[in-house]
Amino acid sequence: MSASGLQSLYIYMYPRKGNANWLITMNKRLYIIKFISVSFIMLLLISGVFDIMSVRSLSALGDLGEPRNAYDQGMAGILKGDIVVLSLFVNTPSDKWTVHEMNETLPKLQTATDYLTKQAGDYKVDVSFNYDWSKDRKLRYRAIADFETDDKDFTDKLDELIGSLVNGRINYDDILSSYGADGIFMMVYFNAPDRSYAIAYDGEDIPQETVIMFNDGDAAEYAHEILHVFGAHDFYDGEEYTDDVVKFIKKKYPDDIMLDTVMKKDEISNSIGPVTAYHIGWTDETKEFKEYDQLLR
Numbered sequence: 224m225s226a227s228g229l230q231s232l233y234i235y236m237y238p239r240k241g242n243a244n245w246l247i248t249m250n251k252r253l254y255i256i257k258f259i260s261v262s263f264i265m266l267l268l269i270s271g272v273f274d275i276m277s278v279r280s281l282s283a284l285g286d287l288g289e290p291r292n293a294y295d296q297g298m299a300g301i302l303k304g305d306i307v308v309l310s311l312f313v314n315t316p317s318d319k320w321t322v323h324e325m326n327e328t329l330p331k332l333q334t335a336t337d338y339l340t341k342q343a344g345d346y347k348v349d350v351s352f353n354y355d356w357s358k359d360r361k362l363r364y365r366a367i368a369d370f371e372t373d374d375k376d377f378t379d380k381l382d383e384l385i386g387s388l389v390n391g392r393i394n395y396d397d398i399l400s401s402y403g404a405d406g407i408f409m410m411v412y413f414n415a416p417d418r419s420y421a422i423a424y425d426g427e428d429i430p431q432e433t434v435i436m437f438n439d440g441d442a443a444e445y446a447h448e449i450l451h452v453f454g455a456h457d458f459y460d461g462e463e464y465t466d467d468v469v470k471f472i473k474k475k476y477p478d479d480i481m482l483d484t485v486m487k488k489d490e491i492s493n494s495i496g497p498v499t500a501y502h503i504g505w506t507d508e509t510k511e512f513k514e515y516d517q518l519l520r
């Protein structure tokens with residue numbers, strides 16, 4: 224998916240105590256590129272970074288084969304009908320958004336939501352997204368964070384910031400009813416490159432769901448993360464499912480967007496296969512994957 228031809232790696236992070244469901248997509252392309260282009264000392268340094276990452280992800284992982292269910296929970300609801308997409312641009316002390324840079328996120332959000340609408344149509348499901356804050360400024364918010372994206376407690380601090388906003392000036396209930404929509408979630412943008420992830424509600428903590436996007440995320444990653452708040456699961460190795468299930472998905476649905484994200488030119492070239500479609504409520508279960516209990520909602 225990248226110009227370098229290297230595959231992205233993804234890390235799924237399970238919730239820390241009391242938190243919402245943290246689904247973390249991590250793109251390590253940059254680290255890999257550094258690996259092959261720098262000196263041995265740099266390599267040691269970077270492998271130190273890998274150590275920290277693997278400790279974080281290992282300690283955060285739940286049991287394989289027991290994915291937590293975010294389907295039809297939280298305020299995103301089911302991926303059907305009219306969905307309101309809020310956009311929150313967060314300035315950190317080092318990384319502030321310009322108007323021009325904020326505008327650059329809109330085509331990606333458009334490509335992602337158009338893709339989801341079209342894919343839904345293939346399953347005879349109607350979905351439309353109200354996301355265009357350039358036409359409706361009530362859909363756009365700004366906030367200031369007093370922490371950086373590389374802060375070691377970034378996710379906790381951001382969790383706190385989002386909690387204060389959605390319990391304050393960004394009232395999902397009021398917005399949902401004023402638009403007469405069926406579901407609502409918020410894209411939270413940072414103007415720095417980093418891992419993107421979704422905070423999907425699985426019955427604990429706050430139901431106001433969010434997608435955390437960094438400025439290097441492409442439209443396919445937007446769509447992948449958005450699907451998480453509607454109940455989609457990661458299919459890649461060692462994240463949510465046991466090896467036999469991962470193997471089955473890879474063989475049967477190799478281009479599913481929850482397995483890997485691929486852009487060709489400016490289009491998303493992944494499909495939403497029947498398992499992901501079932502996870503988000505577009506289809507009923509089919510007998511071909513009934514033998515894998517883990518895949519049931």
Ligand SMILES: [Zn+2]
Binds near residue numbers: 246248448456457
């Ligand atoms: Zn994911």
